[in-house]
Amino acid sequence: CVLRIRYNITTGDFKQTATANLDNPRWGAKEVGDDYFHVDARMNGGNDITAGTPVLPDKPKADFLDIGADYKLQLQVNTNQFGRVFQDRTHTFKVKQRPEEYRNQRIVNYNVRGRRGNIVQIYPSVEYDFVPTELTVERGTYLHFQWTGSDANDKNADGNGKAGTDRSNLVQIAERDGNVPLPIEQHTLFFDAENDPDNAKGRELVRKFAYLDQHRTRDSCLKQVTNDAQSDKNCLLLNAASAYFDGGLVRMDQLGTHHVMSTRNNDFSNRSQKASITVVRRNLTLWETVILIAASVATISLIGYLLAAWYAFRKPNSWLFSKRYRPRVLNWIVRPARLSEKEQERRTLFREERETLKRAAEYEMSVRQT
Numbered sequence: 001c002v003l004r005i006r007y008n009i010t011t012g013d014f015k016q017t018a019t020a021n022l023d024n025p026r027w028g029a030k031e032v033g034d035d036y037f038h039v040d041a042r043m044n045g046g047n048d049i050t051a052g053t054p055v056l057p058d059k060p061k062a063d064f065l066d067i068g069a070d071y072k073l074q075l076q077v078n079t080n081q082f083g084r085v086f087q088d089r090t091h092t093f094k095v096k097q098r099p100e101e102y103r104n105q106r107i108v109n110y111n112v113r114g115r116r117g118n119i120v121q122i123y124p125s126v127e128y129d130f131v132p133t134e135l136t137v138e139r140g141t142y143l144h145f146q147w148t149g150s151d152a153n154d155k156n157a158d159g160n161g162k163a164g165t166d167r168s169n170l171v172q173i174a175e176r177d178g179n180v181p182l183p184i185e186q187h188t189l190f191f192d193a194e195n196d197p198d199n200a201k202g203r204e205l206v207r208k209f210a211y212l213d214q215h216r217t218r219d220s221c222l223k224q225v226t227n228d229a230q231s232d233k234n235c236l237l238l239n240a241a242s243a244y245f246d247g248g249l250v251r252m253d254q255l256g257t258h259h260v261m262s263t264r265n266n267d268f269s270n271r272s273q274k275a276s277i278t279v280v281r282r283n284l285t286l287w288e289t290v291i292l293i294a295a296s297v298a299t300i301s302l303i304g305y306l307l308a309a310w311y312a313f314r315k316p317n318s319w320l321f322s323k324r325y326r327p328r329v330l331n332w333i334v335r336p337a338r339l340s341e342k343e344q345e346r347r348t349l350f351r352e353e354r355e356t357l358k359r360a361a362e363y364e365m366s367v368r369q370t
Contacts, residue, residue: 001095007087105142107249108135112147112168112262117157118271128168128265130275137252138282145170145209145247160264161237162230168245168262168273169238170209176259176276179268181210189258189277190250205250210263212241238264252279305329316346317353 061074098107114128137143149166153159161167171181172189184206187193191202214221214235221235233240257278265273284292309327312320313334319325321342330339 001093003091005089107142107144108137110143110145116153116159116166121157127271128273133275136278136280139253139255139279140282141252142249143252144249147245149243151243160267162239167238167241167264169212169264170260171263173259173261176274179266188254192254209247212238212245214240255279316342317349321346
């Protein structure tokens with residue numbers, strides 16, 4: 001895909017009835033109405049109104065009062081400010097189909113914004129920053145780390161590394177106020193180094209994001225440490241890295257807040273390129289909550305039903321063992337012969353209970369007669 005962005009500037013004085021519009025048939029001014037979208041440099045011209053047909057001549061000189069050629073005046077019209085294309089940017093990018101294994105996964109794009117230079121040199125842009133600088137995602141979310149630098153910045157713009165270039169890496173720091181990368185043994189973003197120190201995939205991600213695959217993009221880095229910031233092979237300053245970096249999809253599994261920075265652009269006391277990524281426990285969706293509640297109710301009901309069946313089997317003289325209320329599961333899990341024994345035990349217990357009650361009644365009657 002190709003995206004073209006034009007930043008048009010048209011002053012508020014540039015209107016149909018304004019003098020600077022030169023809306024006079026004698027001058028051949030063009031009719032543009034109130035739509036300034038199509039105003040560009042083609043409508044500019046020299047400073048002689050009669051020489052052409054621009055909408056806005058630059059510093060026009062004419063007998064505006066129509067009182068004679070000796071009474072010309074000059075208008076302070078700067079076509080660089082009145083109506084022009086201030087910036088014209090074209091961006092080429094690819095939109096890829098989501099891989100099948102990530103079809104139902106949440107993916108968050110994690111980028112770098114800004115350009116090389118101090119705040120004055122790059123205005124109205126900004127200095128380097130990760131975006132978003134404060135990110136909170138649920139556990140299991142995938143972050144697509146990718147960003148694009150440039151090799152065509154103003155070579156006089158302030159910055160680090162080879163002049164005219166943008167590069168950004170990502171390393172973890174202990175706290176947002178910190179400026180020194182954490183050793184890999186203390187890493188927590190890509191893997192839990194404390195409890196899983198031999199995680200090969202996590203360790204490779206730490207190297208990839210810190211060094212930007214520099215050994216794979218060019219022949220090699222300089223073998224010796226150098227202070228030559230303009231050397232293409234000065235890997236300390238990421239000069240050997242490609243302008244575009246694709247870190248791929250990385251699943252966020254480590255709960256907590258992780259702080260990161262760029263070693264090249266985090267210029268202590270001058271400019272900062274830091275960010276924080278917080279990973280929290282995943283919240284259930286509405287349907288997941290409904291299913292969980294239903295499953296819990298079903299589980300509790302099943303446990304209660306099985307306990308009732310167990311009690312009925314243990315207490316055959318209880319009402320739960322009667323043919324009307326007996327849990328049917330007993331018919332499925334107890335052998336028929338064993339169930340018949342329990343039924344016979346129930347009849348025996350009831351007969352003994354009736355005889356006991358009969359004897360008690362006879363005894364009470366005899367006591368009353370005496």
